[in-house]
Amino acid sequence: MAGIKETSTNYANKQALADECAEAYAANIIGGQWSLVICSWLLNGKLRFGELKQLLPNITERMLTLQLRKLEASHIVKRTIYAEVPPRVEYELTAIGYELKPIIKGLEEWGEKHKLMAIRILADNE
């Protein structure tokens, strides 16, 4: 929860929810628009900033930076800077980040299944 107003009701609500529901706590961490997909790519190994950018064609550099910083702050990814010019920075999952694997795979399977269901329902309604 970075850059959110600590006096807002929303902040209080998120805190309260996260305190008593671990799944809400988890959702706060991996909840950005691109976070899950970034993690999903990183499951296969280290990637550089530019590589991630190419894998997520429509992401802006700003969003990529923001999401990576958030993931880093939550200890989901580790950032390694090599003192070279031009710079080289690599991102990889931490141990706890890697433990998201079954969840991500589960979401993936569930999503596929849901998609098929949605298509079936659409077809039935014609």
Next chain:
Amino acid sequence: MAGIKETSTNYANKQALADECAEAYAANIIGGQWSLVICSWLLNGKLRFGELKQLLPNITERMLTLQLRKLEASHIVKRTIYAEVPPRVEYELTAIGYELKPIIKGLEEWGEKHKLMAIRILADNE
């Protein structure tokens, strides 16, 4: 994806991501602030609107309605209205909604683990 502007870049990005990544597709469905927690409660059985409201102390009626409607539109929950006065409405998970169970449980466990880790890291830094 209800009430979002179909001409926005954000809409296009979400669509594109959801098309190629089932986990992003899934995240769009269960991604609201309260969705996961609502589903989590419903895993134990049917609940009325008012019961959900009490279980989620700080939620406004509007948010509860919005999230339930979104979940209903995605076929995650089923809504049953009883023709009584005062009205009675019950919410329950559909079959595909219930299949979120392992994912929710996984997130819960992962969240607990992550919390412990975060506490340990904080302690180490003192």
Next chain:
DNA sequence: GCCATTACTTACATTTTTTATAGTATCATA
């Protein structure tokens, strides 16, 4: 000196989500 490369940063604009507050319909009961 100038350019190219990489991984950013900054300022600002727009869109989306969440919160706040007040109201509605129904009908049994007091």
Next chain:
DNA sequence: TATGATACTATAAAAAATGTAAGTAATGGC
């Protein structure tokens, strides 16, 4: 006639997330 219960709806405003566009630092090669 007024009240209470339930599950909402309407409108506005605040806050958060995302997008746009431009700029930065460092240095090796031309």
